[in-house]
Amino acid sequence: MHSDLSIIKSLIKQDPLFVFALESEAKEFFNHLNLLLVGVGKVNAAYHLTRQICKQRPGIIINLGSAGSNSFKTESLVCCHQFVQRDIDVTPLGFAKYETPYSDQPIILDNGLNIGNLPLGICGTGDNFETTHQQNIYNVIDMEAFSLASIARKENIPFLSIKYISDGADGNAAEDWSKMVHLAGQALRTVVDELFED
Numbered sequence: 001m002h003s004d005l006s007i008i009k010s011l012i013k014q015d016p017l018f019v020f021a022l023e024s025e026a027k028e029f030f031n032h033l034n035l036l037l038v039g040v041g042k043v044n045a046a047y048h049l050t051r052q053i054c055k056q057r058p059g060i061i062i063n064l065g066s067a068g069s070n071s072f073k074t075e076s077l078v079c080c081h082q083f084v085q086r087d088i089d090v091t092p093l094g095f096a097k098y099e100t101p102y103s104d105q106p107i108i109l110d111n112g113l114n115i116g117n118l119p120l121g122i123c124g125t126g127d128n129f130e131t132t133h134q135q136n137i138y139n140v141i142d143m144e145a146f147s148l149a150s151i152a153r154k155e156n157i158p159f160l161s162i163k164y165i166s167d168g169a170d171g172n173a174a175e176d177w178s179k180m181v182h183l184a185g186q187a188l189r190t191v192v193d194e195l196f197e198d
Contacts, residue, residue, distance in 0.1 A: 003116030
């Protein structure tokens with residue numbers, strides 16, 4: 001997949017909106033930027049982003065935060081370019097797993113810009129903290145990004161999602177996340193600073 005870095009560098013100078021779930025993921029590193037904290041889960045993410053767009057439409061939505069993965073190393077950064085709603089399952093009615101019934105939205109939502117110098121991931125979003133992740137169509141796990149990416153697509157706003165891997169989405173995930181989430185802000189700020197450079 002080609003890099004969208006030149007597009008991102010242009011857009012980031014045009015009223016970017018930085019979206020985190022929690023203040024503990026951003027810390028003090030994003031306080032002086034246009035920052036939106038949406039809270040945990042798909043409903044909170046959808047509500048707060050939609051409300052913000054209605055107040056002031058951003059030039060680009062940049063979703064940052066922590067995520068689990070057993071495919072990428074802890075403390076690494078991953079650029080998520082595709083998104084799956086991992087907790088929707090209507091297979092008893094004949095729909096494919098992760099398919100939203102009676103919707104034209106694809107199972108894998110391809111709506112993320114590619115920063116170029118980070119590995120690409122497919123983010124599975126759901127309203128549970130996953131601790132038993134098995135090999136699947138997604139390799140990064142969070143609780144908000146699918147909603148954010150979906151709204152950005154419907155509103156035709158460019159979307160970039162970069163995740164700091166805080167845990168292995170395994171039996172130690174809760175303990176690891178609690179220890180590592182506070183390191184996300186500084187690591188993510190380093191990447192953002194590079195985007196602001198000419």
